[in-house]
Amino acid sequence: MDMQVWRSRLESGQWFSHLPVHLQDSLLAAARVRRLSSGQLLFKRGDPPCGLYAVLEGSVRIGAVSEQGKEALLSLVESPHWFGEISLFDGQPRTHDAFGVGQCTLLHIPQAALLALLDEQPVYWRQVALLMSHKLRLTFVSLEQLSLMPAPARLAHRLLMIAEGYGEFDPPRRVLQLPQEQLASMLSLSRQTTNQILKDLQGQGILGLSYGEIEILNLEKLRATCQI
Template sequence: MTEPAAYLPVLQTGRWFAHLPPDFAQPLLAMAHLRQLAPGEVLFLRGDAPCGLYAVVRGAINISGTGGRADEARAAMLTRLEPPHWFGEISVFDNSARTHDAHAAEASTLLQIPHEPLQAWLTAHPQHWHALALLLTDKLRTAFVAIEELALLPAGQRLARRLVMMAEGYGQWTAEGQSRRVIGISQEQLSLMLAISRQTTNQILKDLEARALVRVHRGEVEILDLAALRATCY
């Protein structure tokens, strides 16, 4: 049976974990349990009790939410988390219910640091709350950027910027200039993520294809020229 420590090389590709002091990183790994999720399987839902801190080591997790009246509910996809992303830290800090839904986008493996053992360990070692806070503030910076873009940028620039951010792992990798060529996301998911129509999303992607910046496949967007795509964001 695979142990959490087997995924240490994956975790170390992430900027946050790679910069943790050993006296925090090692206990985290020791507390970790492996979670296997099938495509579409629920990890947690909005309102669920805290269940711990998670790291994606294989596959992908979609973070989403719904709003409005039951008969007119609308969905929003906030983000797609791939290795080596950590998430779930909000409930670690405030001990409150989950704020959004988390589903497996595909067959996925997670490391789960259970809530109660983590809380007990941090109570005994309070100096490490600061390191956990850095994970939270990094997400907050990304959220502020997304809010600003929603208010100021046209749909085409927002979509291009989101593709660049996803290709670059939202800045979470340790390696300078690391990026992925293929992003596992559908046009429908992109439209939900950016709060634009499916038709508008399709038109923008067709324009980017015509300029040889991306190639759209079923459930995927292939980045052909990341530098040129980045240039269209401004």
């Protein structure tokens, strides 16, 4: 597919669409398209930095597995989100594992090419910092919710965040391709607790549930649930 087609997809996202045109052009000129099959590893915790990625199709699962084999799912990165910027700043190894979910298409800007661009135009570091600061804000929000919110409110808020693409989508999506076990892992809840909350929301006419899919039927009532 032509790079300009991917460009239009990336421009639907807040971060890329607000970049200076010259920086957009430079990123696309350095980029290469990479495809992952479902479950294929992109990088694992401890791997050396390999650059910046954007999801074009499908999604990427970011998480970690303990020595006991328990998996923590931090996020599902979907189009048109970018990820991988932390190792760009500090040059340290990857902090988590990244796997393709379904057939996944990524845009990859190699570390060396990106650092060369930023050395040539240091003013662009601020743009990359904005990408990381947005995620840092979301992390603080999630930590606060984990400490203060009851489980139903946390679940409702996370569904809203996913529906809104963590600030990328307006209006929010109504149908989320999200298995219940993945949602449970994101929220550090048991699958049983997650299933019960979802069924309660379904009973109130707020959500519709089907295999691997959650449909938001009443957006305002879901927002109200976040305030419980």
